[in-house]
């Protein structure tokens with residue numbers, strides 16, 4: 191992986207008004223896997239389930255034809271599979287593979303010969319500016335996000351950005367091909383800011399990586415622990431090392447900065463002899479700091495999960511384990527969350543994560559009760575990750591059912607799960 195200059199992370203790229211893609215309340219957004227844009231349906235009277243179904247029809251038709259042949263040959267299947275047809279039982283009419291009406295290079299007519307089927311690479315286009323994939327991340331070189339970019343795309347050009355939002359913009363404005371974004375850590379929990387940004391922007395999750403995070407306490411050469419009055423780092427890193435810092439006998443003030451490596455760079459640039467940074471060993475190398483303490487995370491199996499974002503979704507597959515991430519807001523009614531979750535449980539779809547965030551556009555729901563007055567509930571956006579590919583009929587049916595109980599539903603992405611063996615190690 192090649193990193194670009196430490197001193198110049200990308201800064202905000204467009205005026206704020208253009209930056210924000212607002213989510214309209216009470217609208218149903220469902221992402222159609224085969225399109226670059228999102229399908230946008232009104233959630234008023236009329237189209238609801240049927241709309242979502244037709245947006246998935248192309249996908250369903252392919253899967254159903256496979257399912258059908260499996261069943262015909264005694265391959266099993268059930269009610270779930272049949273329902274997935276979404277009224278498009280004649281699946282072939284929706285085939286994605288166009289017929290080539292022209293001639294081939296020899297001048298021979300090849301009418302009605304199917305062209306080569308589309309592959310993942312067709313829909314996940316290679317960069318236009320050369321062979322190297324450009325991957326935006328928040329922070330400066332030496333940040334864990336840069337390491338995650340390298341794990342996800344080993345030969346990429348990593349592009350530092352000063353904020354998470356800038357990493358999104360870098361992809362949207364074609365400065366970068368992908369963004370890598372931390373979403374949760376085993377000690378610190380969810381990175382809420384990024385959940386909110388996933389909703390505000392229209393990028394697609396195309397992959398995930400889990401990165402063991404191994405923190406070091408860094409200071410200028412010659413500085414001893416006793417001189418340290420301040421420890422600076424990313425808030426997540428400070429939280430991940432809270433207990434160990436105390437155990438080390440450091441009674442220093444904690445101060446949050448934008449990223450771990452940026453903290454190291456700041457100490458070096460300002461020759462701060464009373465300040466230490468929590469960052470990676472690679473950051474120590476890059477900025478000429480010494481390691482005062484190694485492996486200071488409160489748990490040795492500290493791990494951060496990152497997602498990769500792109501302008502286009504990838505085609506979901508069934509030949510390897512996939513995960514799908516969705517976000518929804520529930521509709522009126524009782525036991526809605528229970529009903530939504532059971533749509534997955536009934537189909538044996540494992541949920542790996544559920545997260546709720548305030549519904550910014552509609553923060554409060556009023557529930558009138560003649561006897562006791564008006565109850566005010568908070569409204570939420572629910573983010574759910576589940577272990578299935580959107581190419582699976584059971585996943586399509588689960589979402590069709592979820593849609594009945596939700597006022598808003600969007601598929602953030604269906605992507606291969608990170609299946610690399612788990613080995614807590616130096617995460618730098």
Ligand SMILES: O=C(O)C(=O)C[C@]1(C(=O)O)C=C[C@@H](O)C=C1
Pocket residue numbers: 328329332333334335336372375381403424426427448449450451494
């Ligand atoms: O500051 C960095 O080095 C980052 O890449 C950010 C970040 C985060 O946001 O969680 C990434 C991984 C670690 O959990 C700590 C910090």
